[in-house]
Amino acid sequence: MDLTAIFQAAFALVVGLDPAFLAIVSLSLRVTLSAVLIAGLIGLPLGAALALARFRGRSVVIVILNALMGLPPVVAGLIVFLMLSRSGPLGSLGLLFTPTAMIVAQVLLVLPIVIALTRQTVEDLWAEYRDHLRSVGLEGMRAIPTLLFDGRFALATALLAGFGRASAEVGAVLIVGGNIAGYTRTMTTTITLETSKGDLPLALGLGLVLITLTLAINAVAFGASRIGARYAG
Amino acid sequence: MSAKPVSAMRDVSSILPLTIDDACFEAGGRRLVVGARFTVPAGGLTVLLGPNGAGKSLTLRLCHGLLTPSAGSIRWAAQSGSAKRHAMVFQKPIMLRRSVAANVAHALAAAGIARAERVGRTQEALARFGLGGRADQPARLLSGGEQQRLAIARAWSLRPELLFLDEPTSQLDPAATRQIEELLAGLVAEGITVMMSTHDLGQAKRLADRVLFLHRGRLVEDADAQTFFAGPASAEARAFLAGELIW
Numbered sequence: 001m002d003l004t005a006i007f008q009a010a011f012a013l014v015v016g017l018d019p020a021f022l023a024i025v026s027l028s029l030r031v032t033l034s035a036v037l038i039a040g041l042i043g044l045p046l047g048a049a050l051a052l053a054r055f056r057g058r059s060v061v062i063v064i065l066n067a068l069m070g071l072p073p074v075v076a077g078l079i080v081f082l083m084l085s086r087s088g089p090l091g092s093l094g095l096l097f098t099p100t101a102m103i104v105a106q107v108l109l110v111l112p113i114v115i116a117l118t119r120q121t122v123e124d125l126w127a128e129y130r131d132h133l134r135s136v137g138l139e140g141m142r143a144i145p146t147l148l149f150d151g152r153f154a155l156a157t158a159l160l161a162g163f164g165r166a167s168a169e170v171g172a173v174l175i176v177g178g179n180i181a182g183y184t185r186t187m188t189t190t191i192t193l194e195t196s197k198g199d200l201p202l203a204l205g206l207g208l209v210l211i212t213l214t215l216a217i218n219a220v221a222f223g224a225s226r227i228g229a230r231y232a233g
Numbered sequence: 234m235s236a237k238p239v240s241a242m243r244d245v246s247s248i249l250p251l252t253i254d255d256a257c258f259e260a261g262g263r264r265l266v267v268g269a270r271f272t273v274p275a276g277g278l279t280v281l282l283g284p285n286g287a288g289k290s291l292t293l294r295l296c297h298g299l300l301t302p303s304a305g306s307i308r309w310a311a312q313s314g315s316a317k318r319h320a321m322v323f324q325k326p327i328m329l330r331r332s333v334a335a336n337v338a339h340a341l342a343a344a345g346i347a348r349a350e351r352v353g354r355t356q357e358a359l360a361r362f363g364l365g366g367r368a369d370q371p372a373r374l375l376s377g378g379e380q381q382r383l384a385i386a387r388a389w390s391l392r393p394e395l396l397f398l399d400e401p402t403s404q405l406d407p408a409a410t411r412q413i414e415e416l417l418a419g420l421v422a423e424g425i426t427v428m429m430s431t432h433d434l435g436q437a438k439r440l441a442d443r444v445l446f447l448h449r450g451r452l453v454e455d456a457d458a459q460t461f462f463a464g465p466a467s468a469e470a471r472a473f474l475a476g477e478l479i480w
Contacts (some may be wrong), residue, residue, distance in 0.1 A: 005426045025417040132327035134299055136343040136391070137317060146339065231371045 009201030014208055020182075021202070025209055028186040031099055031173065032166040035106030039114045040159050042107075047118025048144045051126060062119065075173030080105040084176065102186070108161035119159035121151040127202035153228025160221045166212060171188035202222035226233075246311040248318050248394055249275040249426060250375035253294060258291050264370060264385035266291050268305070270401060273395065278421045280437045280458070281430040284362045284473060285449035289430035290324075292447065293323060293397045296428070296461070297321045317344070320388035321397040328378035333366040333383055340387045358390035362416065377407025385416060389425075396420060402436065414440060434474065438462055446470045 013021050050061065082088050084096040084104075087182050095101045111202060126133075132141045148155065170188035177184035187206045194203040251273040260265040266288045273279060273296075281289040294300040295307060297319060329336050330368055336357040346354065359365045362382050367375065372383060381401055398417070402410040417440060421427055432439055437444060441458040448469040454461065465471050 129327060129329070131321075131323055132329075133343075135297065135321045136340045138343050141428060144327070221241075227328075231373065 006200045006204055010204035010208060013201060013205035014117075021183065021205060024185055024187055024190050024206065027184070028167065029188060031102045032106060032163060034103045035110050035166050036159055036163045038103070038107050038160055039110035043111050043114030043150055044118050044155060045144065047115040048122045048148055049141065050115065051119045051122035053146075054144065062116075064114050065116045065119070069116055071109060071112065073169035074171030074175065075107055076108045076184065077105050077172035080108060080172070080176045090155065096176060097180060097184060099177070099178040099184060102184060102228070103175045105176045106166040109172060110166050110168060113162045113165060114158055117161065118155060121148045121158070122155040125151050125212070153224045153231070156224045157221045160217050160224075164214060164217050168215075169209065190221075226229060235466040236435070238280070248277055248311050249273060250310055250449060250470070251261065251395065252310075253292075254297065254308065255389060256292075256295055256302040256307055257304040258288075258295055258300060259303045259355045262363065265306045265450050266302075268450050269295070269408045270305075271452060271455050273426065275394070275426050276421075277419065277442035278427040278429070278440050279445060280441035281428070281445050282432070282434075282437050282441075283449060284432060286449070287447040288450040289432075290399050291449055291450075292445075293399050293428065294431055297397050310348070310413060316393070319395040319397065320391045322381070322388050324400040326377070326384040328375070328380055328383065331372060332369050333364055335371050335382060336372045337390050338388045339392055342393055354390050358386040361389065362386035370442040376409070378405050381409070381413055382416065385413070385420075388474055389420070393425065395426045398427065399428040400430055400432070402423070402433070403431070410436070418447055446473070448473075 006091065012208075019064065050065075051144075076160070080101060082095065083090050084101055085091055085148055086091065086096075095104070122144075126143065128145075129147065133139070133146060138146060173184070173186050174189045174192065177186070177190040179185055185193075187210055189211075191203045191206050194200070253269050253273075255273050256269045257264060269288075269292055281292060281439070283289055284477060291300065295302055298307075298317075299321070312344050329339055331339065338351045338357050341351045341354055342348075357366075361370055362385060364379070364383055364386060367379070372380065375383060381404075385396075385398075385401070401417075402413050405413065414436065417427055417429070421442075429440075436457070441461075443457050444454070444461040445452055445462070446454040446456075446465065446467070446469070453467045454465055454470050456466070461470070462474070467473060
């Protein structure tokens with residue numbers, strides 16, 4: 001197959017809305033969106049609390065969280081694998097090689113990003129708002145809802161960054177999902193497998209979808225910061 | 234529903250007079266406010282006057298409760314229950330990243346005002362300060378003068394007995410400054426006790442009923458405005474009025 005033919009076949013897959021192809025795309029989105037949602041529900045309040053809290057060892061926690069933003073996906077996958085494998089502490093749940101396991105692994109990847117970026121955003125806002133919020137009686141954790149709301153545009157970007165990381169990674173979902181056809185096969189794991197098998201059109205078609213997704217994420221992030229700038233003055 | 238409830242409340246259990254008794258504030262081993270001792274009775278406009286670094290801003294923050302004195306005490310005549318009944322406006326207006334109306338509503342919500350009541354009180358405050366037409370605009374896109382007016386409207390909506398203002402016009406042009414000064418005179422006429430800091434002599438002369446002159450963290454002079462500007466008792470205040478005292 002020459003390159004032109006590969007591109008044509010890949011295009012046909014995308015445009016033709018091939019069911020197997022769509023199933024892979026939709027599983028990828030389901031796993032990644034669930035992971036981002038869960039990481040957001042945990043990470044936004046936790047990051048804000050970390051921004052306002054003062055305790056011994058706080059800087060150490062911040063450094064570790066910042067470092068975890070660069071946690072290699074395969075390592076995250078390995079950790080979840082060890083937890084969920086038959087002999088692991090959560091083995092009895094029988095979650096290994098299921099989409100749920102993939103979501104858990106991706107939460108582990110996205111959470112540090114959400115917490116670290118939320119912490120930074122909220123800390124900057126607090127420095128600016130502190131006098132007024134304390135004046136109207138919003139001290140400590142009572143200030144968190146205000147700060148999260150007023151940081152909404154920056155925080156949307158943080159969630160999109162998490163989404164970008166999760167949707168692009170292959171190591172974690174491959175290890176804990178097992179790349180089972182029709183069940184735990186995502187865009188990235190399929191690309192890995194099909195490229196080595198030589199089914200280049202499918203790999204390329206999924207690659208096109210991934211690139212489009214990345215573009216869309218960045219467009220939305222750009223839009224969010226533009227709208228944010230309007231409100232920030 | 235503007236002036237009356239405030240004065241009615243005052244008759245029942247006013248938080249005034251405010252008594253500052255030997256209050257000190259230290260930071261980094263330096264004593265920045267030293268033994269401040271004065272009272273703030275109900276009514277009138279008190280100006281904290283003095284050069285930069287005199288401790289004006291710190292004194293206001295101590296009174297408002299943003300800072301805790303390292304020694305001495307700050308007492309209100311009556312504990313005001315859940316609501317605070319004193320509010321503060323800062324040198325640089327702190328505008329939330331929301332609409333003009335939402336900035337007021339947020340302060341009311343923080344004070345525990347029920348949602349149904351917030352709408353009316355927000356409208357009332359914006360109308361009172363000429364911001365009714367701006368309700369839906371992002372607050373941070375207002376001009377500097379409008380932002381400070383919104384900050385005052387926001388504080389006013391909380392129906393304070395005592396309003397603190399920290400150099401409210403130092404970042405504004407003369408026209409906006411005049412506007413804010415007129416607003417403040419209006420608040421005093423309405424029965425709100427006002428305490429503000431300034432290093433602007435002209436402003437102090439135009440507004441003050443009473444002057445507290447601070448220098449290097451010490452309250453050097455406490456006099457009614459006419460007496461003070463006719464002939465201050467202290468050498469520091471005389472030097473300041475003559476424009477010789479910068480620090």
